[in-house]
Amino acid sequence: MKILHINTKDTGGAANACMRIHKSLLDKGIGSKVLVLRKTKNIPEVYQYSYWDFPKSRIDTLKRTIKLAIYERHLRNQRARMTVPVEILSYPTTIYDITEHPFYKEADIIQLNWVSGFLDEPSFFKKNTKPVIWRMADLYICGGGNHYEKEFPFNAYQDILNKNYIIRKASLEGKKINLVAISNWTKQKALDCELLKGQPITIIQNGIDTNIFKQYNKKLVREALGLPLEKKIILFGADVLSVPRKGMHLLFESINSLTENKNVLFCAFGNTYIPLKENILPLGPIGDEILLAMIYSAADLFIMPSIEETFGQVILESLACGTPIVSFPTGGALDTIKDNFNGFLAKDFTSKGLTAAIEKALSFSFNRDEIRNDIIRNFNVVDKADLFIDLYTSILNHKS
Structure with a gap:
């Protein structure tokens, strides 16, 4: 059984989920490969697609050169038309023909993941002869280029x-x-989508490597990281402050309302600049997963303020380390977070609702061992890989 995963890049939340599935499949002896357009990491069986690998003659090379120049001008024109701020707006057409790649030709199943800017849908679906799985990393397949619905300027780009x-x-x-x-939230979105009517849908939630993301002794980790032992530490990720969907504006409103509580320290990891405040400690980007697991373990609470998210990887990372979560009621949070057990869901999509959930969590006594055990039982990436193998087997048996 040979599976080819298609993902635009090897970084980011969607890529992390794809790579975790891929690695688990390899561990189980499945012939899994990942083809990406942009490669930055050294991960086994992950390969970079090159536009220039396939010319068969000098004329073909010339044609590709002209095609690339036209495409790059097209991309510049697209960017010029984006006069209203938007998180991401993707197009179903590119110059990349995945079906000409040798990995495509040898694969039994093609698994599409986050493919914006890589997959050329017209040529792919016209030429494709393989069974296709589209793992919905977001809502991109449901519409005309938006990846999410909330806070998207539909009128400007209709x-x-x-x-x-x-x-x-x-x-x-x-x-x-x-x-x-x-x-389950993503499944309902697919069922409501006219474009996808009649397509078979399987729910396979994200999984996490619980051998990497595990619980460390909070006191020892705080001492090692130089974090205060006596304070309540609330952790959040801050990669995109400017994207309204990520809800960072709501989180900062909550932080401001909690400034009187001198016993609380907010810690932020990520690439984005964090405004300097007395009760916020920027940790910067964390590239090492073991270090990230230690940081989760050092925290008393993790906040995921996104107002729309299919399944944030940070949810599983935090819970696998035994750290409870406060989140808005969206996406994977609805499947994972249980009030009074491993966190609290805000009652509405407001900063007041978020603040109320944070205050509940700070006063609640969580069992961190049970929080982690729940993830091991229900969200271990090894078990999720088994579900994918079952799906692959079913598809191939049906094909034959």
Whole structure:
């Protein structure tokens, strides 16, 4: 059984989820490979697609050179049209033909993950002869280029979205796609999508490597990291402060309302600059997963303030380390967070609702061992790999 995963890059939350599945499949003896457009890490069986690997003649090379120049001009024009701020707006067309790659030709199943800017849908679905799985890392497949719905400026880009939707609809016409929803929330979004009517849907939630993300002694870790022993530490990730969907503006409103509590220290990891405040400690980017697990273990609480998210990886990372979570009621948080057990869900999508949930969590006595055990039982990536293998087997048996 040979599986080829397609992902635009090897970094980011969606890429991390893809790589965790891929590594677990390799551990189980499955012939798994990942093809990415942008490669920055050294991960076994992850390969970079090169546009220049396939010219068969000097004429073909010339054609590709011209095609690339036209495509790059097209990308510049796309960016110029984005006059209203937007998190991401993707197009279903690119110059990359995945079906000409030798890894495609040898694969039994093609698994699409986060493919924005990489997959050319018209050529792929026209030429494809393999069973296809589309793992819904977000809501990209449901529309005309938006990856999420909340806070997206639909009015500003309706013309582009409509054109993209027509292209996508034509590409998918009569094609079977095995959808994998990574949360019940995502499944419902797929069921509500006219474009995906009749496509089979399987729920396989994200999984986590519980051998890497595990519970460390809080006192020892805080001493090693130079964090105060006596304070309540609230952790959050801060990679994109400027994206409204990520809810960082709501979190900072909550932080401001909690400034009178001198016993609370907020710690932030990520690449984004954090405004300097007395009760906020920026930790900077954390590239090492073991160090990240230690930081989770040092915290009393993790906050995920996204107002729309299919399944944030940070949820599983934190819970696997025994650290409870406060989140808004969206995506994977609805499948994982149980009030009075491993965290609290805010009652609404406001800073007041978030603050109330944080205050409840700070006063609640959590059993961190049970929080971790729940993740081991229900969200271990090894078990999720088994579910994918079952799906692959079913698809191939049905094909034969």
